[in-house]
Amino acid sequence: MPIEIEDAQDDRVADYVRLTDVRLRRVLEPAGGLYIAESEKVIRRALAAGHRPRSLLMGRRWLDDLADLIVAAEADGTPVYVAEDDVVTAITGYQVHRGALAAMHRPTPPPLAEIVADARRVLIIEDVVDHTNVGAVFRSAAALGIDAVLVTPRCADPLYRRSVRVSMGTVFQVPWTRIEPWPAGVDQLRELGFTVAALALAPDAVDLDDLAADPPERLALVLGTEGDGLSARTLARVDLTVTIPMAGGVDSLNVAAAGAVAAYALRPRG
Numbered sequence: 001m002p003i004e005i006e007d008a009q010d011d012r013v014a015d016y017v018r019l020t021d022v023r024l025r026r027v028l029e030p031a032g033g034l035y036i037a038e039s040e041k042v043i044r045r046a047l048a049a050g051h052r053p054r055s056l057l058m059g060r061r062w063l064d065d066l067a068d069l070i071v072a073a074e075a076d077g078t079p080v081y082v083a084e085d086d087v088v089t090a091i092t093g094y095q096v097h098r099g100a101l102a103a104m105h106r107p108t109p110p111p112l113a114e115i116v117a118d119a120r121r122v123l124i125i126e127d128v129v130d131h132t133n134v135g136a137v138f139r140s141a142a143a144l145g146i147d148a149v150l151v152t153p154r155c156a157d158p159l160y161r162r163s164v165r166v167s168m169g170t171v172f173q174v175p176w177t178r179i180e181p182w183p184a185g186v187d188q189l190r191e192l193g194f195t196v197a198a199l200a201l202a203p204d205a206v207d208l209d210d211l212a213a214d215p216p217e218r219l220a221l222v223l224g225t226e227g228d229g230l231s232a233r234t235l236a237r238v239d240l241t242v243t244i245p246m247a248g249g250v251d252s253l254n255v256a257a258a259g260a261v262a263a264y265a266l267r268p269r270g
Helices: 011-016 022-031 040-048 067-075 085-092 131-143 161-166 185-191 208-213 232-237 255-265
Strands: 034-038 053-059 080-083 100-105 121-125 148-151 176-178 195-199 219-223 240-243
Touching: 011 034, 011 053, 011 080, 011 085, 011 100, 022 034, 034 040, 034 161, 040 053, 040 067, 040 100, 040 161, 053 067, 053 085, 067 080, 080 085, 121 131, 121 255, 131 148, 131 161, 131 255, 185 195, 185 232, 195 232, 195 255, 208 240, 208 255, 219 255
Parallel strands: 053 080, 121 148, 121 219, 148 176, 195 219, 195 240
Antiparallel strands: 034 100, 053 100
């Protein structure tokens, strides 16, 4: 049976406290070896990917809809906590509308060479700090056939709750890891057989349509930050720079939108 939680200060639900405090969670979640999955769909995708739950927390009205998750969790010895909606809100700091939360054990990031071993198309997210954009990039990557995603050391955490939610749980199905040091990691990708291209504005940039007409067999495409774009050190290290043709006086797109356009144009055809 689910365990009743009546006090928001109950230590048993400490994993879920103050989920809206981004600065706090950036420290606590990786250091504590956990991340938070929110909503039935996201939790199911995390479990399907082989991730292990530490516990589940849900409002009482979700007990019937999530009965199979509860049975499976309890069979594995995973505690399931239930509380009234006001208590859940007091614990998390916001109203939880999506059924349930799960505190999940954070998996160990796999080695770079393992992640890209069979990949033909890779996206690299450089220093993007907005969790919504990171999640959106992963969702596009899953939808458009990207084989792997690499994130630089200063990039936002793909397993942060908002990133996971925006990605609709696709962070669990697209292989990913951190690439470091960066941008020295460009050389490692090149040694693994990749052409590394930067998506950026530059006088000598290749038009995306031209690159798509004759793409390299293995391509890693670097996406830059929301404001400043890619670093000069990265642009100096990559094999080429590619740009999306624009109209209407627009010179750039949101990083997630740009990544989606490029991923679609450069998708393998054979």
